[in-house]
Amino acid sequence: MNIIEFVSVSKRYRMGAVDVIALDKVDFAVREGDFVAITGPSGSGKTTMLNLIGCLDLASEGKILVEGRPVADLAESELDALRGRTFGMIFQSFNLVPVLTAQDNVALPLYLRKLSRDEIRSRSLAALDAVGLARFAGFKPDQLSGGQRQRVAVARALVAQPKLMLADEPTASLDSANADALVMLMKKLNEEQGVSFVFSTHDERLLRHVRRIVELQDGKLRWLREPGQAAPRPSADEYRMGEPA
Amino acid sequence: MMWLLALRNLQRDRRRTFATIVAVGVGLVAALLFLAYVRFVEGALARVVIYGETNGHVQVYRKNGPQNLAAYPARFSLDEADQALVLGQAAALPGFRRASPQIVGVGVVQHGQRSAVFLARGVDPAFERSMRASAPDARAADAGVPDGDGIALTAQMMDLLGASAAASVQLVGASYQNRGNAVDATVRAQFSTGIEATEDKGLMAPVALMQSLYDTRSVSRVVVELEGRQASEGYREQLARALERSRPGRFEVTAWNHPQIGQLYNSFMGFFKLVFACTGAVVFVIALATIQHTIAMNINDRVREIGMLRAMGFSRGAIGGMFVRESVLTSAIAAALALSCTYMLIWLLSAAGVQTQLPRVATPAPLRLDLPPALALEALLAAMAGIVAGAWASARRRIGGAVRPGRRAVPLVQLLAGAACLLVMRVGPAHAAEAAPPTQETMIGWLRQADLSRGGYGNYGWTLRIHTADPAGATDTTYAVTVKSSKALARTIEPKRYQGEKVLIAARSMWFVKPGLRKPVTISPQQRLVGEASNGDIAAVQYAREYTPAWQGEAVVDGAPCYRLRLTAADSAATYATIIYYIDKKTLLGTRAEFMTSDDAVFKAATFAYANRIGIDGKDIPFISSMRIVNASFPDRYSELVYSAVQKTATPDSTFVPDNLMNL
Numbered sequence: 070m071n072i073i074e075f076v077s078v079s080k081r082y083r084m085g086a087v088d089v090i091a092l093d094k095v096d097f098a099v100r101e102g103d104f105v106a107i108t109g110p111s112g113s114g115k116t117t118m119l120n121l122i123g124c125l126d127l128a129s130e131g132k133i134l135v136e137g138r139p140v141a142d143l144a145e146s147e148l149d150a151l152r153g154r155t156f157g158m159i160f161q162s163f164n165l166v167p168v169l170t171a172q173d174n175v176a177l178p179l180y181l182r183k184l185s186r187d188e189i190r191s192r193s194l195a196a197l198d199a200v201g202l203a204r205f206a207g208f209k210p211d212q213l214s215g216g217q218r219q220r221v222a223v224a225r226a227l228v229a230q231p232k233l234m235l236a237d238e239p240t241a242s243l244d245s246a247n248a249d250a251l252v253m254l255m256k257k258l259n260e261e262q263g264v265s266f267v268f269s270t271h272d273e274r275l276l277r278h279v280r281r282i283v284e285l286q287d288g289k290l291r292w293l294r295e296p297g298q299a300a301p302r303p304s305a306d307e308y309r310m311g312e313p314a
Numbered sequence: 315m316m317w318l319l320a321l322r323n324l325q326r327d328r329r330r331t332f333a334t335i336v337a338v339g340v341g342l343v344a345a346l347l348f349l350a351y352v353r354f355v356e357g358a359l360a361r362v363v364i365y366g367e368t369n370g371h372v373q374v375y376r377k378n379g380p381q382n383l384a385a386y387p388a389r390f391s392l393d394e395a396d397q398a399l400v401l402g403q404a405a406a407l408p409g410f411r412r413a414s415p416q417i418v419g420v421g422v423v424q425h426g427q428r429s430a431v432f433l434a435r436g437v438d439p440a441f442e443r444s445m446r447a448s449a450p451d452a453r454a455a456d457a458g459v460p461d462g463d464g465i466a467l468t469a470q471m472m473d474l475l476g477a478s479a480a481a482s483v484q485l486v487g488a489s490y491q492n493r494g495n496a497v498d499a500t501v502r503a504q505f506s507t508g509i510e511a512t513e514d515k516g517l518m519a520p521v522a523l524m525q526s527l528y529d530t531r532s533v534s535r536v537v538v539e540l541e542g543r544q545a546s547e548g549y550r551e552q553l554a555r556a557l558e559r560s561r562p563g564r565f566e567v568t569a570w571n572h573p574q575i576g577q578l579y580n581s582f583m584g585f586f587k588l589v590f591a592c593t594g595a596v597v598f599v600i601a602l603a604t605i606q607h608t609i610a611m612n613i614n615d616r617v618r619e620i621g622m623l624r625a626m627g628f629s630r631g632a633i634g635g636m637f638v639r640e641s642v643l644t645s646a647i648a649a650a651l652a653l654s655c656t657y658m659l660i661w662l663l664s665a666a667g668v669q670t671q672l673p674r675v676a677t678p679a680p681l682r683l684d685l686p687p688a689l690a691l692e693a694l695l696a697a698m699a700g701i702v703a704g705a706w707a708s709a710r711r712r713i714g715g716a717v718r719p720g721r722r723a724v725p726l727v728q729l730l731a732g733a734a735c736l737l738v739m740r741v742g743p744a745h746a747a748e749a750a751p752p753t754q755e756t757m758i759g760w761l762r763q764a765d766l767s768r769g770g771y772g773n774y775g776w777t778l779r780i781h782t783a784d785p786a787g788a789t790d791t792t793y794a795v796t797v798k799s800s801k802a803l804a805r806t807i808e809p810k811r812y813q814g815e816k817v818l819i820a821a822r823s824m825w826f827v828k829p830g831l832r833k834p835v836t837i838s839p840q841q842r843l844v845g846e847a848s849n850g851d852i853a854a855v856q857y858a859r860e861y862t863p864a865w866q867g868e869a870v871v872d873g874a875p876c877y878r879l880r881l882t883a884a885d886s887a888a889t890y891a892t893i894i895y896y897i898d899k900k901t902l903l904g905t906r907a908e909f910m911t912s913d914d915a916v917f918k919a920a921t922f923a924y925a926n927r928i929g930i931d932g933k934d935i936p937f938i939s940s941m942r943i944v945n946a947s948f949p950d951r952y953s954e955l956v957y958s959a960v961q962k963t964a965t966p967d968s969t970f971v972p973d974n975l976m977n978l
Contacts, residue, residue: 123625146629153627164622168322173315178626180315229626 070136072155072233072265073099073122078131080117080288091117093288094131099233099267104259106276107269109285115269116237118285122267123156123235124148136232153181157226159236159268163218165210171221172197172206178229196228197221200254216247223254227264234258236268240275252278316632320639323612330608335648337604341597342652342697343659346690350660350683352590356583358672358679360543363576365449366508368416368437370537371546372553373575374400375566380574383534385948386785387419388490391532400536400565403556409545411448414441415533417524421487423467423517424836425475432471432485432517433507436524436533445539460519464502468516477501484835485517486826489529491789492782493812496826496835497527506677509578546570578675598697601648602704605641609705612637613712620713634709641705642698649694660685751865757879760897761858764904767924768938769854773798774928775963777807778852784951796963797854801970804852817852820970827975834975851920851943851955857881857895857904860888868899871906872921875899903936908946916946926960 075097082089092114099105099122107115120126121133124140133140135151143151157178165174176193184192197203200220210218219239226234236255240248252275258264268275276282284291324331363369375383379390392400397415404413417436422429442459460466465485467477477483479501486496499519507516525531540549546569554567570576613620623633660683669678765771778793792808806815815828817837825834861881869878876896883891892910897903907920925939938957945951968974 125621125625149624149627149629151627152625156625158622158625160618160622162618164618166319166619168326169319176315177623181627181632225626235625 071098071100071134072103072136073097073267074132074134074137075121076132076134078121078128078133080114080121080126081129090288092121092128092285095285095288095290097283097290099265101232101265102259102263103265103267103281104256104279105267105281105283106279107267107283107285108271108276109291113285114288115285117288119235119237119267119269122233123158124152153178153229155232157229157231157234159219159222159226159234159239161238161241163210163215163222163242165218165221165225167210170207170209171202171213171217171224174210174221175225175228177225182229193224193228196224199227199258200224214247215243216250219243219247219251220254223251223258227258231264233265233267236266236270238270239268240270240272245274248272248274316636317639317643320636320643323636323640324643327612327615330611331644334604334608334644335651338601338645338648338701339652339655341601341604342649342694343655345594345597345697346652346656346685346693347659347683348590348593349689349693350656350685352586353684353689354682355586355672356579357684358675359579359582360570360576361449362508362672362675363579364539364543364570365445366506368435368442368445368537369570369575370413370445371540371543371570372404372538372550373568373570373572374404374536374538374553374557375534375568377563377566379535379566380568380572383418384420385951387528387534388530388532388787389785391417391490391530391534392536393532396561396564397533397536399560400557403560404536404538404553407549407552407556409540409542409549411539411541412441412444413536413538414438415521415536417521417528417530417533419487419524419528419534421485421527422837423471423475423483423485425477425481425483427836428475429486429836430471430474431515433512433515434485434517434519434524436519436521438521442518448539459505460502462502462520463499463523465499465517465519465523466503466505467501467518468506468513469504470514471516472501472504474514479503482832484831484833485519485523485527486835486837487527489527490532491529491787492784493529493789493791494815494817494826494837495527495529496828496831497523498832499523508675508677510675543570598700601645601697602701605645605701605705606708608644609637609641609708610712612640613709630710630713634706634713637709637713638702638706642702645698645701649698653690653694656685656690752877754863757863757865757877758858760877760902761861761863761879761881761895763902764895764897765854765856765858766930767903767936768922769797770856770858771799772854772930773963773965774854774960775965776960777958778804779956779958781954781956782952783954784948793852795852796965796969798965798967798970800854800856800859802852802854803969816975818970818972818975819852820972823972825972825975834972851889851941857893860884861893863895866894869896871896871898874905876905901936918943918945920944926957928960928962 075095077094077096078092079090079094080092082091095118107118109115117126121128124135127141135155140148166177169177172190172193175196176189179189179192194203194206197206200223202217202220202224205213205217210221213221219242234255239255240251243251255266255268256278259266270276364371374392376390376392376396383390392415401413401415404410415438419434419436421432421434423432439459439461446459465483467475472478475481475483481501483499483501484496485499486494489495505516505518507513521533525533538549538553540546550567550569554565557565557567568575571579573580620633624630663681663683668681670681671678762770769776775794775796778795780791780793782789782791790808791806791812793804794807795802795804800819802819804817806812812828815826818825818834824837826837827834860883862884864880864882866878866880869876876898879895879897881893881895890909891912892914894908894910894916895904896906898905903924904922906922908916909918909920911917920941920943922938923940924936926937927934928937929935937960940957941955943953943955
């Protein structure tokens with residue numbers, strides 16, 4: 070089943086007197102267990118696409134379906150709930166709360182659920198353990214390295230057991246060793262726990278590991294590559310719903 | 315968790331948090347101190363009204379007495395039966411402590427050659443002493459309470475009169491029958507009215523002495539002291555109901571904060587409450603703006619974090635709630651600090667023994683700020699609730715990202731320019747210059763001619779009957795008047811009871827004697843003789859000599875064209891400071907006079923008739939036959955002076971010597 074489905078989705082912004090087309094009639098889908106990279110030059114619409122997938126923004130045109138339900142029909146509170154139970158987000162700059170410990174940061178999404186204090190504690194520790202940081206539970210972000218912070222961010226995204234993990238340039242702030250470690254962690258989670266991933270990246274090291282790549286250019290979906298597929302790249306029109314023509 | 319997060323968020327930028335707490339805390343300290351000061355002033359003013367002015371907590375008047383007692387004392391006083399009824403009913407109600415009749419009035423107190431206007435309180439000395447002893451800031455119970463024929467004067471009054479303790483003085487006033495009267499008294503004590511405005515007029519005397527001066531057995535009111543002032547309104551209502559059952563429509567019961575009783579209290583508390591409301595609003599706005607500014611900065615600093623929380627599924631409300639929690643914690647810390655600082659400052663001020671001069675209150679009072687903890691908490695909670703509501707609105711708006719466009723304001727400059735234009739348009743062009751006025755000599759000539767027909771500059775005798783009417787009743791008094799140039803002697807002929815009373819006008823001074831007085835009482839020309847007539851009105855007028863005229867154009871009086879002159883007294887001995895005088899253009903007789911107050915308002919007006927005739931320098935000229943004086947404020951109060959048996963006389967100058975007055 071598709072977790073996310075884009076049907077001819079466009080997104081426009083108004084900047085002063087100019088209309089900017091951030092996404093232009095994009096068709097796209099993410100299935101359970103996918104490990105998808107969105108790539109493309111700066112300003113090509115990667116972050117916009119992630120925001121639309123994560124229901125942080127609404128499409129100007131077209132239809133976005135989350136588990137078959139049109140997002141446009143959902144109320145603000147339903148969108149909030151949908152985000153909480155469906156997605157886990159990882160950001161380029163980690164976005165950890167500096168005044169909370171690693172464990173408290175990881176526990177944040179759990180406070181939206183009616184869980185006991187003990188359960189929150191055990192689940193957040195388990196998430197930290199899953200990313201290899203259980204012993205850093207009491208550390209604050211400024212006491213951790215960049216790689217550790219990003220792993221805390223992964224644990225935080227993971228702790229609520231989302232159906233889809235979204236990551237915006239997750240390795241951009243990491244050195245190569247930490248970037249590799251993060252890639253291996255994500256891949257491991259995908260392969261062993263079946264966690265779906267969609268992330269935007271320029272990082273070729275990361276792209277080497279992905280099964281599907283979506284390339285955007287000027288808001289248009291230029292290329293969709295399946296594992297093992299090589300150039301020449303087919304046009305987007307040859308793909309519907311993420312399937313090769 | 316959200317509270318913990320909010321608390322930890324306060325530590326992100328400690329300097330900012332500290333500055334916010336200080337700004338809000340200082341504002342709250344200011345508001346709390348001002349609230350405490352307002353309560354202190356309120357309590358102090360209430361004590362002045364209740365104990366200082368001996369108004370007690372509740373007062374009983376005749377119906378409409380508070381408004382009319384000064385103008386119609388006889389009509390709105392409580393007679394002996396009223397007093398007995400009120401005292402009995404008052405004592406039967408719970409909360410009663412004591413009650414006493416009081417009489418208030420005005421007059422002139424004279425010591426030697428000095429005199430001064432007094433505002434008198436006639437009190438029961440025992441009651442006065444008890445009231446003082448039970449006042450919250452109890453003063454010496456015996457200080458300034460006179461007994462017997464003794465009176466108490468304020469320090470300023472004693473200075474004005476040059477009187478010291480045991481000095482003999484004379485009190486002059488108009489009786490309830492609207493007749494001049496005087497009594498001897500001895501200065502026994504010094505007191506303070508408590509109020510700046512009356513500190514140079516205060517006189518306190520036993521009720522019996524004031525009743526003797528006003529020739530009455532009635533009193534102005536009965537005052538009741540209660541166990542505490544909180545019960546005032548309830549007691550007032552009960553007493554009013556009881557008295558209404560006994561004598562319907564007869565009485566009016568007031569409490570100490572009635573507009574007519576607690577004028578000082580009401581005027582200043584109204585002002586202070588307004589100032590407090592404005593100050594509180596300003597402090598609140600500053601505190602709110604500070605908090606909102608801090609929230610705005612925090613939100614700007616944490617945009618990524620807010621995005622992260624939203625991505626996790628936190629609603630905008632939940633995120634706004636986090637910022638509101640931070641505001642609650644900030645303002646709670648500020649409030650706790652403000653509360654501590656406020657009580658510390660209050661304690662320090664009290665310990666330092668700081669004194670303050672309350673508005674319009676004569677004596678300084680120790681500054682004891684009054685802030686009950688429950689009230690302080692209530693005020694802080696109210697302020698915090700407002701701040702939090704504002705913070706919530708601010709957080710919601712900013713996190714939502716959409717700032718609603720504000721209404722376009724009209725620029726202040728345009729408003730001011732518009733107002734200025736309206737003002738300019740309102741002011742029309744100046745009127746054309748009027749015709750040239752007559753010369754000073756011409757006007758003095760008219761005045762002299764008018765004076766001749768009112769007995770000026772000659773030696774005459776006449777019988778003057780004064781009929782005075784006001785809502786309290788009418789009186790008739792007849793005088794035998796002898797005038798010689800600027801001097802006059804009036805002897806009372808009727809009623810028989812007042813025979814022996816004499817008024818002498820000579821050398822720009824006046825004296826009054828009556829049987830029983832130790833010596834003549836010097837009185838002012840303005841002192842009322844009876845009704846609306848002043849002592850000066852019985853004498854012949856010499857306006858040409860005593861006043862300086864100024865041209866005021868022409869007017870028509872009773873169909874006759876008249877000159878309108880503004881007469882200004884050449885010296886303070888004149889009966890009136892300013893008169894607008896109308897002189898008939900054809901006959902040069904004074905037809906109308908308007909007597910002005912110092913702020914240029916008419917306080918009474920007189921019209922004249924000239925049915926008598928008299929020969930002067932071989933000419934038979936019209937002579938005054940009647941003069942009607944009407945009170946400008948109370949048209950139903952007037953005096954009619956009828957002149958009869960007008961004749962020329964040859965009175966010796968010795969008749970007009972004050973030393974001979976007792977023997978005439």
